[in-house]
Amino acid sequence: MRAAGAWGIDLTMPQSLVLALHLRDAAGLDPPTSPLLPALPPLDPPVRRLTAAGGLSGLDAASRQWADWWVERFPGGPDALTSILPPGYPGLRGRTELRGVAELGMDEAVTWCTRVREVEKRVVTRSPSALFETNLLEEVERELGRRIRPFSLRVVVLPVAGAHAWDVLGQAVISLGLRADRDAYLTWLRERLVEIGRQRIARSEGQST
Incomplete structure (x- = not known):
């Protein structure tokens, strides 16, 4: 302040939004835009793409679910953060495809978020x-x-x-x-x-x- x-x-850089953006980029999601979700560029530095045996599936559904989550939780905050975190992923209930992406990629998203916090400190x-x-x-x-x-x-x-x-x-x-x-x-x-x-x-x- x-x-x-x-x-x-x-x-403020809400961790929930950064984690969500990491999942978006890592899975290659293409969420539809809306008044609450402009066309946000990819993260910088770029993130590593997720891999899974047999490849990722259900990405169209996961993209729509991601956009719905963002609209519900923007502009971030404690509730938004707990909604996207394991083990319960409470904000992803009923969003099966997006939860699958989160289960696969959340650990790396958290690690990336920690690194970008250091970048933020240098910028400040x-x-x-x-x-x-x-x-x-x-x-x-x-x-x-x-x-x-x-x-x-x-x-x-x-x-x-x-x-x-x-x-x-x-x-x-x-x-x-x-x-x-x-x-x-x-x-x-x-x-x-x-x-x-x-x-x-x-x-x-x-x-x-």
Whole structure:
């Protein structure tokens, strides 16, 4: 959490979503997109493909089940994580094909997730601090001509390839590559802060009338 006074920015990489993306890539799933599931690039670094005696089967069904799970559990959290983990895989009940993929690939997904956490730590070490974000907020407030009312911006960070950002029904989602690019991250953050400021100004003016 980065905070200044009554505002805060919380960047989080939900382990449940990272594990799910690893299963997607490792099994070669092609889940249908939706307002809650944009076309997310493959993970970076790339993952090793799953192998099974006789090959993987039921991948079309597993792809649909994966998309359903994502929509149910996005943007992640404790319930989302426990739903996809062994031994019970409670969130995969009735999703036989996807559970088969999870049983085959979860150990490697957990190992990969641990490694990418180390990458995330290095990115955070090199990336903008609270001072950069505070200065950026003050710049936006000067542009808007007033203080921005208290807010909390939660940002989901995903370790997918490239520098990307999505607005998933109001939830900010960015790639770790965008987070790692200081200038690109600050440009994206500035746009979000301007949007937040304008929304709060409009709300305040509406209440005053």
